[in-house]
Amino acid sequence: MESDLNLVSGESLIRQIMYGRKFTEQYFGQSVDYLWEPDVFGFTAALPQILAKSxxxxxxxxxxxxxxxxxxxxxxxxxxxxxxxxxxxxxxxEDTYDSRARATSSLKLEANYKEKEICRSLDGLWRRRWWRWSCRRAY
Structure with a gap:
C-alpha cells in the first residue's frame, strides 16, 4: 500500500517509517534506508528532514x-x-506510468537518463537499488 504524504501528520509519517523499518528487519533481516513512493501526492518541504532523521x-x-x-x-x-x-x-x-520490463523500455531509460554524463558507471538498469551505487561519488 502506498501512502499519500499530504494527508498524514509528520508524527504519523515518522511512526509509519519506524514500524516499516522494524518489520523489514524482523521478517526479512534487512535494514531499509530508502522510501518507495512511485505515485504519491504531497511532497512537503519537510520530507527530507523527516526522512533523514528517520x-x-x-x-x-x-x-x-x-x-x-x-x-x-x-x-x-x-x-x-x-x-x-x-x-x-x-x-x-522512463518518465511514464507505463513502465514495463522489456528491451525497448531499457533503451528508452538509457536514452532519457538526464544524469548519464555524470553517472557513467550504470551497471544494469534493472538491478535492485542500482541508483544507490551508480552515482555514489557524483552525489
Whole structure:
C-alpha cells in the first residue's frame, strides 16, 4: 500500500517509517534506508528532514515526470529540506506510468537518463537499488 504524504501528520509519517523499518528487519533481516513512493501526492518541504532523521537516505518516485509543461530537469538529485537535511531523490527516467520490463523500455531509460554524463558507471538498469551505487561519488 502506498501512502499519500499530504494527508498524514509528520508524527504519523515518522511512526509509519519506524514500524516499516522494524518489520523489514524482523521478517526479512534487512535494514531499509530508502522510501518507495512511485505515485504519491504531497511532497512537503519537510520530507527530507523527516526522512533523514528517520534513517532514510534515498527516495524513489515517478511523480516528478508527470508535468508536461515544465518538465523537471533531473532524474537524480540531492533534495535539501528546510533545515538543511538531505536525501537523494531518484525519479525514474522512463518518465511514464507505463513502465514495463522489456528491451525497448531499457533503451528508452538509457536514452532519457538526464544524469548519464555524470553517472557513467550504470551497471544494469534493472538491478535492485542500482541508483544507490551508480552515482555514489557524483552525489
Amino acid at each position: 534513517g532514510v537516505k534515498y527516495i524513489a518516485s515517478q511523480k516528478l515526470s508527470q508535468n508536461k509543461v515544465n518538465p523537471f530537469p533531473h532524474h537524480m538529485f540531492r533534495w535539501q529540506g528546510l533545515d538543511g537535511s538531505e536525501v537523494i531523490m531518484h525519479n525514474f527516467p
